Amino acid sequence: MEYVASLAFAKEQDQKDPLSRFREQFYFPQRNGKDSIYLCGNSLGLQPKNVKAAIDQELADWQQCAVEGYWGAKNPWLYYQQYCSKPLTSIMGASQQELTVMNTLTVNLHFMMLSFYRPTKQRFKVLMESGAFPSDQYAVETQVKFHGFEPKDAIIEVSPRPGEQLIRTEDILDIINRESDSLALVLFGGINYYTGQFFDLPAITAAAHKAGAYAGFDLAHVAGNIPVSLHDWNVDFAVWCSYKYLNGGPGAVGGAFVHERYAGNRGFLRLGGWWGNEESVRFKMEKGFVPKDTAEGWQHSTAQVFNMVSLKASLELFESAGIKALREKSIGMTNYLEFLLSQIKGINFEIITPNNCNERGAQLSLLFKDKGKEIHQRMTDAGIIVDWREPGVIRVSPAPMYNSYQDVFHFYEIIANIASNA
Template sequence: MNTAFQPTISFAAAQDMSDGLASFKSKFHFPQHEGKDAIYFCGNSLGLQARSVEAAIRQELEDWRNLAVEGYFRAKNPWLFYHTHFSETMAGMMGCSPEEVTVMNTLTVNLHLILQSFYRPTKERYRIVMEAGAFPSDQYALETLVRLHGLDPDDALVEIHPREGEKLLRTEDILDTIARQGNSLAMTLMGGINYYTGQFYDIPAITAAAHQQGAYAGWDLAHVAGNIPVQLHDWNTDFAVWCSYKYLNGGPGAAGGLFVHERHGNDPAFPRLGGWWGNDEKTRFRMEKGFVPKPGAAGWQISTAQVFNMAALKASLELFKDAGIENLRAKSLRLTAYLEFLLGQTSLPCEIITPGDPQQRGAQLSLFFPKDGTAIHARMMESGIICDYREPGVIRLAPAPLYCSYADVLRFHDVLKSFS
């Protein structure tokens, strides 16, 4: 128990008063409950709308209305280079150069595209290691990928399960599974954070283990982007994909992100599926045959930037730039620890299945209820606390530091106590 925390209104208020990021809460719209802002712990599913989004979209509408096709060059944010507006801030979050990251398409589309580049199975080397219980979209992507190559998923996909009686994966078991594949391993693909348990995996250790076997290491960072700062370049990650509608607050269906390490991205011969928007700008308008990829991750772009889709993400990332991802992580660690402390004060029959080590989790605690989980979740929602429920038996709580407060966490605790 953290004796520095107190389950009192005065303590929570004092923490919020001293929080240098507290003002960002006012920069978002909240769902309403009985005439007041609801408590929103669902940013790991869909982030809130920044108040600046409306003006951002209006700007693009005005430029379209007033400039039409000239907006590609003369808009306030020229559409021809719209993806570059994200590069600097996103690179800071993901720990890479601006050239190694881009924004395009959506998460699973990007995953399918990048897998065409990195998964090139041979008779000997064809297996993919992944965590059991990965988000279904990743499971479907890999299942259909290996089938397209005429392979049996039961043989080609190696799933790592927790030990009997446990809900988390042990790093040593992950590394051992990778080592045992030897020359049959083509790739590892794991979620940086497991959506169900909230476990943050050891990305550098797992990446290094894959490389030791001569395989590529890829990551789905949907629950990492905007949540935990990472160092994808220095960790030698081959590629990563993520969505922007969770912690990044890009809105439903927001454009996804893509990282490709420079050793691959700066190799124009590296195989990929090409499109006009991924062709080098210097030759793009010659309208000639012969795909010449742009250097870096942008060389995997396919189609014109989705300007209206991306406008909300651009507005949100401006807030991230002001707040600073390291500052957000520092607040997240303390805010999630306060939530953990308060959960220890309740008598409800539930178990926190997210790792207790703060370095192995982000802004999420998953509560496993052996029974009555759906009923308890429904009562939370009726009380103005928005979180989500995942089968079997887990309520996920994500106090995103950009717009959640200590008072929010305490209010949740008070409501939860009333269920006892």
């Protein structure tokens, strides 16, 4: 497509957009008496308008049914996690047997590592990307210590080459091959939160397995952003949050994938809990943990109804829109944003996200050489909501479910005006 830096072009693209109707299904924060230019869905998604009615329904059922809501509510609470896992199958590329929603992201990561990181004296190392999100770094560091190893000995980090911002796939694969005798786990973020780089999950998984290691991923910035095929790619496990692109609300329930070869294996090691126990014997209240033969066998506590209801409501919109259509629009908007940013002169910044749209999601990371914080504040004052990440990046993320080409163009207008007055 040949892009044009004009409002007329942006309006034309929005008129052609079959997903434009979903914009009206969300609330936008107000700035200066009008909708903000919200390009921060990679940090927290907007509130879908159907959430209030969904919460009201559960409140009414709690009021009318009390404990009988577990089987007598409109959406019986006994099975609430399944109302979210079913629509996630197409988004994550997995069967419902392999998916569950529970806890929060880092809690799920710890539980998965207790199953999949079982180091020995020879095979004890974990490979991850340098600059991973801090919670991943903390989880790996403390898991390594928990098993009696020193992080400096057990954790290997892959870094960009000198003078580069992105990690090369061949460097990841080379290290996996080189450390094949000592590697226990490869754990990467699917998308690096800072640069926006989408890693080659199938290649990393295949290399890890060839080396005799497990492959797991933190998909916080992938879920609802880029369609993936976790089952077909043979990924061992994955975890994610739902408050970013999935619009599940602040602190919303997390999700987990466990490949069917482990999910269906009742003997595969995991920590047990009541809600992970086989349903047919759960209420016999007997000793002896018998896990469900699905990913739900990793659940511990009763489904968090009021922490799942907003995600359930949002996923109804995803089912209607379709993740493939959302991805197609996302690529179009991000490519347009990249084109517009290339027109700007007078501000010293570079886009450090891959320019190949297949190696990124709905985010461009702008690295400012100077005055980045000042520019971010000026954007905020002008009604733009994007986020700042130390030491120098403004992350801009047009979410295809509710953002428009006009949002992208107006962002460009504002930053161009800042540049002209820099």
